[in-house]
Amino acid sequence: MSALAYLGGKKISKYDPGTIFDWPIVNKAMEQSIVNVLRERKMSNWDITLEFEKEFARWHGVRYALGHNTGTASLHSAMFGVGLGCGDELICPSITYWASCLQALSLRATVKFVDIDPDTLCIDPSLLEKQISPRTKAVMVVHYAGMPADMDRIMEICRRKKVAVIEDCSHAHGALYKGKIVGSFGDAAGFSIMTGKSFSCGEGGMLITNEREIYERAVAFGFYERHGSDLTIDYLKSGMGLPWGGYKYRMNQFTSALGLVQMKKYPGEMKEVDDAMNYFCDLLEGIPGLKPHRPKKGSGTTKGGWYCSLIHYIPEQLGGLSVTTFCEAVRAEGGACSPGCNRPLHMHPLFHNIDVYREGKPTRIAHIAEDIREKPEDCPVAAKIGTRVFSVGRFNSIKKNIIKDQANTFRKVAENYKDLLAHDKGNPPELGGWNLSFR
Numbered sequence: 001m002s003a004l005a006y007l008g009g010k011k012i013s014k015y016d017p018g019t020i021f022d023w024p025i026v027n028k029a030m031e032q033s034i035v036n037v038l039r040e041r042k043m044s045n046w047d048i049t050l051e052f053e054k055e056f057a058r059w060h061g062v063r064y065a066l067g068h069n070t071g072t073a074s075l076h077s078a079m080f081g082v083g084l085g086c087g088d089e090l091i092c093p094s095i096t097y098w099a100s101c102l103q104a105l106s107l108r109a110t111v112k113f114v115d116i117d118p119d120t121l122c123i124d125p126s127l128l129e130k131q132i133s134p135r136t137k138a139v140m141v142v143h144y145a146g147m148p149a150d151m152d153r154i155m156e157i158c159r160r161k162k163v164a165v166i167e168d169c170s171h172a173h174g175a176l177y178k179g180k181i182v183g184s185f186g187d188a189a190g191f192s193i194m195t196g197k198s199f200s201c202g203e204g205g206m207l208i209t210n211e212r213e214i215y216e217r218a219v220a221f222g223f224y225e226r227h228g229s230d231l232t233i234d235y236l237k238s239g240m241g242l243p244w245g246g247y248k249y250r251m252n253q254f255t256s257a258l259g260l261v262q263m264k265k266y267p268g269e270m271k272e273v274d275d276a277m278n279y280f281c282d283l284l285e286g287i288p289g290l291k292p293h294r295p296k297k298g299s300g301t302t303k304g305g306w307y308c309s310l311i312h313y314i315p316e317q318l319g320g321l322s323v324t325t326f327c328e329a330v331r332a333e334g335g336a337c338s339p340g341c342n343r344p345l346h347m348h349p350l351f352h353n354i355d356v357y358r359e360g361k362p363t364r365i366a367h368i369a370e371d372i373r374e375k376p377e378d379c380p381v382a383a384k385i386g387t388r389v390f391s392v393g394r395f396n397s398i399k400k401n402i403i404k405d406q407a408n409t410f411r412k413v414a415e416n417y418k419d420l421l422a423h424d425k426g427n428p429p430e431l432g433g434w435n436l437s438f439r
């Protein structure tokens with residue numbers, strides 16, 4: 001009989017992981033901050049939000065921050081902010097959460113998908129330049145799964161081609177690329193700060209930028225009550241008082257109050273997460289079939305994100321064993337993991353044949369002359385990446401016995417992979433999900 005628990009053996013894990021994957025870490029100051037807002041009935045004001053914006057902008061070394069009620073909203077405002085409009089194209093990697101790009105359709109713009117780099121899992125700069133067309137207004141760079149994209153190459157291409165850059169930092173709050181914080185490279189950046197994200201404040205989002213006009217356009221779009229104080233540009237002032245987008249994007253002050261507390265404790269907490277995750281990755285190094293997705297040593301890049309942390313899975317080193325069966329066997333040993341990641345957006349029907357706004361054409365191509373809809377094989381890495389990664393939990397503290405115990409479950413399955421080959425069910429046609437809760 002096999003030693004593997006999946007096949008009837010004894011499971012290797014000895015410890016219950018307990019609360020080590022819980023997030024965010026809730027303390028008394030957070031509780032008190034909510035009670036204060038509630039007692040003062042300040043949920044819909046924006047005085048606390050202004051303070052939070054100031055701190056958030058300072059953290060990123062930028063001039064402006066604008067608090068939103070979701071990360072989705074902050075990215076929508078960023079798109080409007082850089083001037084994305086009718087017939088324009090937003091370039092986006094195919095592997096990301098939909099809120100990196102879908103809002104472009106409501107601006108009468110469209111989305112062009114570019115494949116990811118199999119190593120960084122972020123947009124592949126070597127493919128980006130060829131995809132920039134005269135319609136391209138902006139590129140959405142997603143620092144996917146906590147790992148910064150290759151900003152040197154991306155910024156060089158986009159500046160030369162005069163295309164705006166928006167960063168989606170929802171997976172990578174505080175991550176550094178060559179020592180510089182993500183969100184401070186492009187023309188604008190959006191962050192989700194919803195519950196599961198690394199910098200977690202409940203529902204909310206933040207837009208940051210150094211450009212006054214981008215900031216003011218975002219204010220014009222969904223912050224009608226701030227028009228009087230914040231709009232100075234003539235063409236925007238002419239439309240004061242009503243939100244240009246028809247959206248109300250103001251942050252709830254429960255979120256702003258939590259944000260101010262999080263600003264103080266996040267650096268310390270993320271140092272602990274960083275140490276714990278690096279320790280876990282160190283333990284996985286050298287296990288056949290696995291390659292931790294982490295900053296390359298010596299590149300000067302440190303990963304502060306650690307949201308939806310992924311491990312590269314190389315089935316060729318394990319006799320072709322599917323990631324699905326591998327993960328089931330790890331879970332049987334007591335390990336926490338889940339096969340796949342976000343599904344490739346370039347293959348979803350919403351980007352192919354759905355006429356959202358009843359224009360008599362698929363919305364994706366309603367305002368452009370050319371049919372830019374991709375075939376699955378146009379982004380071959382994205383189409384297959386779900387079979388070559390799995391997600392793992394975020395260790396919130398460096399409890400070495402538990403982390404070692406978890407790492408042992410992966411090692412044991414990889415070392416006994418041959419026992420699984422005859423039982424391999426293979427992967428389902430679609431792995432991962434359009435929306436993921438990682439655990």
Ligand SMILES: *Cc1c(COP(=O)(O)O)cnc(C)c1O
Nearest residue numbers: 070071072097099100170192194
């Ligand atoms: C979570 C997320 C968003 C959207 O944020 P919400 O706060 O959920 O609206 C956008 N982009 C990425 C990559 C995300 O993971």
